[in-house]
Amino acid sequence: MKIKLNLSSKFIISITLLIIIVICLVIFTTLEKEKKIILGQMQKKGFVLTEILAMASIDSLLNYDYSTLSRYVDTVTKDDDVVSVMIVDSDGTVKMHSDIDLIGTVADVNFSTNSPAGSKSVSRLIKINKSKYIYLFSTPIIVKNQELGNIQIAMSTENAISEIEVSKSRLLMIGLIALIIGILGAVIMARAISKPLSRLAEGAKEVSKGNLNWTVDIKTKDEIGVLADAFEYMTYNLRTYIESLVKTERLTIIGELAAGIVHEVRNPLEPIKGSVEILQIKYKSDETVEKYARIIKDEINSICNFLDEFLKFARPPDSKFSLTDINSVIDETLSLAEHYIHKNHIRVEKYIGDSLPLIKADPIQLKQVFMNIILNSAQAKKGKDGLIKITFSLKRNRSLPQESGSADKKCLVVEFYDQGQGIENDKISKIYDPFFTTKEEGTGLGLAICHNIIENHNGKIEAESEYGQWTLIRISFPLNNVTAQVDRQKSE
Amino acid sequence: MKISNLFKSVIILTAALFSLLYLFTDDPICAQKFKNPLRFGHISVEDPTVTLNKYQPLLDIISKEIGRKVILVQTSSYSKMNEAFLKKNVDMGILNSFSYVQIADKAGLVPLARRVIKGRGSYRSYIIVRNNEDINKYADIKGKIFAFSDPNSTTGYLLPKIMLAKNGIDHKEDLNKTLFIGKHDSTIYAVLNKTADAGAIASYIFDAADVKIKARIKILGKSEPIPLGPMVIRQDLGKELAEKIKKTMLGLYQNKKGMNVLKSAKLNRFEQASDKDYDIVREMAGLLRK
Numbered sequence: 001m002k003i004k005l006n007l008s009s010k011f012i013i014s015i016t017l018l019i020i021i022v023i024c025l026v027i028f029t030t031l032e033k034e035k036k037i038i039l040g041q042m043q044k045k046g047f048v049l050t051e052i053l054a055m056a057s058i059d060s061l062l063n064y065d066y067s068t069l070s071r072y073v074d075t076v077t078k079d080d081d082v083v084s085v086m087i088v089d090s091d092g093t094v095k096m097h098s099d100i101d102l103i104g105t106v107a108d109v110n111f112s113t114n115s116p117a118g119s120k121s122v123s124r125l126i127k128i129n130k131s132k133y134i135y136l137f138s139t140p141i142i143v144k145n146q147e148l149g150n151i152q153i154a155m156s157t158e159n160a161i162s163e164i165e166v167s168k169s170r171l172l173m174i175g176l177i178a179l180i181i182g183i184l185g186a187v188i189m190a191r192a193i194s195k196p197l198s199r200l201a202e203g204a205k206e207v208s209k210g211n212l213n214w215t216v217d218i219k220t221k222d223e224i225g226v227l228a229d230a231f232e233y234m235t236y237n238l239r240t241y242i243e244s245l246v247k248t249e250r251l252t253i254i255g256e257l258a259a260g261i262v263h264e265v266r267n268p269l270e271p272i273k274g275s276v277e278i279l280q281i282k283y284k285s286d287e288t289v290e291k292y293a294r295i296i297k298d299e300i301n302s303i304c305n306f307l308d309e310f311l312k313f314a315r316p317p318d319s320k321f322s323l324t325d326i327n328s329v330i331d332e333t334l335s336l337a338e339h340y341i342h343k344n345h346i347r348v349e350k351y352i353g354d355s356l357p358l359i360k361a362d363p364i365q366l367k368q369v370f371m372n373i374i375l376n377s378a379q380a381k382k383g384k385d386g387l388i389k390i391t392f393s394l395k396r397n398r399s400l401p402q403e404s405g406s407a408d409k410k411c412l413v414v415e416f417y418d419q420g421q422g423i424e425n426d427k428i429s430k431i432y433d434p435f436f437t438t439k440e441e442g443t444g445l446g447l448a449i450c451h452n453i454i455e456n457h458n459g460k461i462e463a464e465s466e467y468g469q470w471t472l473i474r475i476s477f478p479l480n481n482v483t484a485q486v487d488r489q490k491s492e
Numbered sequence: 493m494k495i496s497n498l499f500k501s502v503i504i505l506t507a508a509l510f511s512l513l514y515l516f517t518d519d520p521i522c523a524q525k526f527k528n529p530l531r532f533g534h535i536s537v538e539d540p541t542v543t544l545n546k547y548q549p550l551l552d553i554i555s556k557e558i559g560r561k562v563i564l565v566q567t568s569s570y571s572k573m574n575e576a577f578l579k580k581n582v583d584m585g586i587l588n589s590f591s592y593v594q595i596a597d598k599a600g601l602v603p604l605a606r607r608v609i610k611g612r613g614s615y616r617s618y619i620i621v622r623n624n625e626d627i628n629k630y631a632d633i634k635g636k637i638f639a640f641s642d643p644n645s646t647t648g649y650l651l652p653k654i655m656l657a658k659n660g661i662d663h664k665e666d667l668n669k670t671l672f673i674g675k676h677d678s679t680i681y682a683v684l685n686k687t688a689d690a691g692a693i694a695s696y697i698f699d700a701a702d703v704k705i706k707a708r709i710k711i712l713g714k715s716e717p718i719p720l721g722p723m724v725i726r727q728d729l730g731k732e733l734a735e736k737i738k739k740t741m742l743g744l745y746q747n748k749k750g751m752n753v754l755k756s757a758k759l760n761r762f763e764q765a766s767d768k769d770y771d772i773v774r775e776m777a778g779l780l781r782k
Contacts, residue, residue: 066681067539
């Protein structure tokens with residue numbers, strides 16, 4: 001069975017296991033050491049006690065001074081660890097014992113004679129049960145190489161073991177506290193890591209569902225913060241990509257539809273126009289015929305114009321990009337529109353800030369864009385006279401979200417400013433929509449076409465306006481590496 | 493904690509050793525180092541430490557009464573205490589009856605008072621054997637090892653010797669071996685630990701022994717009661733001093749402080765004593781004055 005664990009559980013469990021292992025190791029080694037030390041001390045004490053008692057007992061044994069021996073035995077037995085003390089004579093009879101009932105009996109404990117080097121004392125550890133040991137010590141009582149008997153002291157390790165137990169429980173307590181602190185720390189750390197991660201995961205889920213406006217809102221400066229930034233940038237790109245995809249699709253459908261409609265509508269228009277011309281020739285002197293025939297012809301021309309425009313928008317002709325001087329494109333456009341401008345008393349001012357680089361563009365399409373904008377401006381004039389200011393400049397590209405290296409990218413900006421009627425606030429976002437128009441004879445396709453062309457150039461068209469005061473159309477073309485290089489070559 | 497325990501044991505043992513060395517020194521120079529102290533001798537019935545603990549409050553109260561320091565002098569045997577009295581190295585003290593009748597005249601001693609223990613001013617000698625041993629009558633002692641306490645002891649030698657003789661046992665001929673153990677409390681242990689098969693002991697020492705010890709011992713025979721040994725003082729120290737101490741001793745049981753002193757010495761009180769009381773002992777010892 002596979003257990004599914006989330007990141008923070010894994011983190012917490014591994015930290016906890018680590019702490020437990022460390023604590024166990026510490027407790028185990030500490031207790032072992034302590035046990036060694038305590039048992040070592042006990043052994044030393046046992047030897048010292050038996051040897052002193054053996055020395056002290058000599059006179060009393062020789063003088064039958066058993067009351068003194070009794071006192072010695074009582075004194076030694078007072079020690080917490082001492083279980084029993086006995087003084088045995090050379091025949092093995094217990095001459096004195098801490099337990100009065102055993103005085104006069106035969107000692108049953110036999111010590112092996114192999115005593116440690118340099119000492120006549122021997123010790124032996126006897127296991128009583130799992131946690132209880134008895135330490136036996138024996139020292140001979142020797143006078144002039146003759147053994148009078150021996151001293152035997154039995155000590156219980158119970159106190160020592162209980163001391164070890166105490167420190168064991170103390171160590172366990174400390175270990176437990178360390179474990180709790182460790183787990184708390186692990187939980188806090190796991191939260192700190194997993195919370196933004198789960199937010200990212202949630203964001204990814206939302207985005208995959210199609211909610212491209214989701215923001216993860218993580219402001220940390222670590223790797224997760226970087227990840228969150230990358231995620232947001234990715235979402236942004238996805239959003240714009242999908243938007244352009246939708247638009248392209250819509251335009252493709254419109255284009256196909258339009259081509260069909262234009263074809264079907266245009267076909268009958270030529271015979272109608274021909275028929276009207278025939279009527280004009282036949283009834284030359286009839287004023288009524290002449291009058292209505294003209295109206296019909298004008299309207300047919302108007303329909304043809306509209307159909308041309310529409311076709312241009314719906315099925316834009318293939319762009320022919322070349323390195324283009326924007327300024328000369330403007331000049332050409334102005335000379336084309338000269339007649340209309342003069343007629344309407346409009347002054348055009350042109351400002352060129354920097355030396356302008358060439359850009360990769362289709363001059364014919366750009367001419368169409370500029371013409372559209374200039375004519376719109378001209379038509380929007382309020383009084384008798386009008387003014388159009390055209391400004392060229394190089395600016396840093398700030399309109400796009402930050403991406404690596406984007407700080408170096410500059411763009412060429414052309415601004416068209418007029419002091420015309422302006423555009424109402426609620427309508428400014430719709431001006432690029434096809435068929436949106438404020439003019440009576442407008443097709444609503446002019447700016448839509450402009451928008452398409454500029455986007456086709458990777459550029460951007462923006463409009464700002466104050467209703468009744470002024471309008472500003474800003475077109476920016478990004479300067480990619482190629483154009484920048486060309487620019488440098490040109491200036492050399 | 494363990495180490496301090498160890499040290500405690502070592503210190504107690506060495507202190508006991510040194511105090512013994514000091515107490516067993518019979519050289520009275522030790523005693524003279526104090527500024528004219530009154531030297532109080534006590535026969536070696538029991539362990540010296542036990543005796544010192546029992547009698548220190550009594551010495552203190554005498555000291556307070558006469559305005560002189562009183563120190564305890566102990567010896568390793570009865571005979572050495574007798575010697576000390578004869579050499580005037582001891583001024584006063586408590587003697588056993590046998591010692592008293594032996595040296596009273598020669599050392600010029602007068603009895604001040606007599607101890608009353610467990611309501612009696614007299615005591616007996618017990619002959620004791622191990623409970624589980626097949627010794628049920630005096631005749632069974634023949635061929636065994638017998639433990640006397642001290643050759644100068646009344647209940648530890650004089651009386652048991654007479655008791656054995658009365659029951660047809662000559663202690664020199666009929667016994668395998670006779671031992672002089674020294675102190676009465678050691679005699680009990682000697683019988684218990686099979687150093688001896690039978691032993692003689694003062695009744696009040698046996699009665700005060702541990703219940704567990706008494707449970708393993710049976711009493712084969714008891715002597716006639718004889719008066720407990722007297723508290724004595726040297727005649728040449730003057731009647732005034734003797735009277736002062738005598739009055740104090742006899743009055744101890746009448747006040748609370750005195751009762752505490754008696755309690756410590758395991759005595760009920762002191763009673764009037766006269767030299768004549770000990771004639772019975774003199775008779776036994778064959779020392780009756782003509």
